[in-house]
Amino acid sequence: MPGDEGKGSKSKIIPTTSPLYLHQSDSTSLMLTQIIFNGDNYDLWAPTVRNGLDAKNKLAFIEGKAASEVWEELKNRYSAGNAPRVHQLKGDLAECKQGRLSVVEYYTKLKTIWDELANYSKTPNCTCGAAVEIAKEKEEEKVHQFLMGLDNKLYGHVRSNLLMEDPITSLPRAYALVLREERHSSITKEKEESNEPAMAMKSYGAAKGKESYSKKDGRSRITPVLQSLWKDQVSRMEIRRGEHHDGVYKLKSSKVETVRKVSMSKDGELWHKRLGHPSRSKSFSFSELVNYNLNWDSSQFCDSCCRAKQTRNSFSLNNKRCDELFGLIHVDIWGKYPIASLSRAHYFLSIVDDYSRSVWIYLMKEKSEASKFMKIFCKMVKTQFNKLVKIIQSDNGSELLSGKMKNYYENNGILFQTSNVDTSQQNGRVERKHRHILEKARALRFSGHLPIQF
Known part of the structure; x- marks a missing residue:
């Protein structure tokens, strides 16, 4: 019967405040964040995803029991702590200088570091009303960081004027004043370049006369003739000469004869x-x-x-060899390689036993890990071979000569020998082993058609 259609199904209206509500702008192709998760940037990626879901009122989907367990597992697996990254960012901030960058590029570089540091900072909610003073202090710190990195020759006077203001100006105003000075300097430079002549010439007007004779009174008269003389501004030599005719200077060729005396020396x-x-x-x-x-x-x-052609004498071959295992080991660090390995290592530590020529290699992410692996190696030698390392020979790298390592050598009766400065030949056995390792690694990679990460 008419009117019975649709009685069996009742439509339910979802309120706009519900996470299930779909807005016209919601779609499957919508990107919540521009940051792509790669396993190393969890601390930067997770807040942006939560902010994106919160803006769309979909945060409840990841706060449920099952979803929260997944997010907690992601956090435990990939969150490595913020301290190393914060330390790196603050180091980049301290070394950030304008150099050859424009003011806009330099400020953008600083702003990127500031924004990332702000994502890592966890400022508690203020209950005493001091938030304004804290924000003001942070703003002044950014102003000082911005002014310290500017080019001293171009913007030294602007920086001095801004620092003389009390209280110190805000960051947007400081940026605007420096940017205005940069534009003013560029306009002035363009005007100076446009006013320069295409050639280093300059014309000099001169009035000379032609002598004529009058038959009536028998007198000679001089008729003034205007001339234009072109000279080189550097050598002051004449280049062209022009004579005025009917309002136009007609250029004439100028032949300048110069004589240079040349003598042949027998010295x-x-x-x-x-x-x-x-x-x-x-x-x-x-x-x-x-x-x-x-x-x-x-x-x-x-x-x-x-003094210019002297060369260093060649080093004589050293065929001496230690008479026992681990009586002398040669140590050196290779790197930094620009591309990280699969284990994210940029360096490797090579240890060569002088007696057996056996080699141990330790991959390292940072050079500071060398002291740790050196202690591990000495402990391994004592446990596995029942031997003690007696002498360690290396270059003058500070990684193995720190105060803690010197105490370790003294406590274990190990002598540490170093080669002379800029004399890698004295540490030649491990240096040649480096070359052998790299050549073998390149050959295996080329024959296996492997990417450079291997």
Whole structure:
């Protein structure tokens, strides 16, 4: 019957405050955040996802019992703590300088670091009304950081004027004043460049006369003739000369005759310097080449040649070898390689036993891990081989020469030897082992067609 249609199904209206409510702007292609989760940026990615869901009133979907357990597992697995990243960001902030960047680029770089640091900071809610003073203090700190990194030659005077203000100006006003100074300087520079002539010339007007003779009174008269003279601004030599005719200067070619006196010197030492200090035999052969007798003093030596051409003597081969296991080990660190390995390592520590030539390699994310692996190696030698490391030889790297490591060597009776500064040849056994390891790794990667991360 008419009117019975739809009685069996009742539609339910979902309120707009419900998480199940779908707005016209909601779609499956909507991006909650621009940050892509890669496993290392959980602390930066998670707050943006929660803010995006909260803005769409969908936060309840991840706050349920099952969903909250999943989020807690993600946090426990990928949240590595904020301290290393905060330390890195504050280091970047301290080293941030304008350099060759424009003011806009420099400020954007600072703003990116400030915003990321703000995401990591956990400021508690203020209950005493001091939030305004805290925000003001942070703003002043940003102003000082912005002014400290500016180019001193270009914006030193602007920085001095801003620092003389009491109280110190706000960050937006400081940025606006520096940006205005940059634009003013660029406009002034463009005007100066446009006013420069295409060639280094300048015209000089001159009035000269032509002598004419009058038959009536027998007198000679001088008729003034305007001329234009073009000279080079540097050498002041005449380039073109123009004569005025009917309001136009007609240029005439100007022939300037110059005479330069050239004398051939017979001083052999002078020619030795002119030719770039060739060897003595080449200097003697020059006289035969130009067929000109030069005066050479074979007993005289060139001090510049001795200082410029001296080389270090080659190092003699050392075939000595330690007479027992781990009596002497050679240690060195290789890196930093720009691309991290699969274990996120940029360095590796090589340890070579002088007696057996056995090699131990430890992959490291930072050079500071070398001291930790050095202690692990010494403990492994004592446990597995019932031996003690007696002498460690390395270069002058500070990683193995810190105060704690020196105490460790003294407590365990280990002697630590270092090579001379900038003399890697004295640590040649582990240096050659580095080359052998890298060559073998490259060959395996090329033959296996593996990406560079391997």
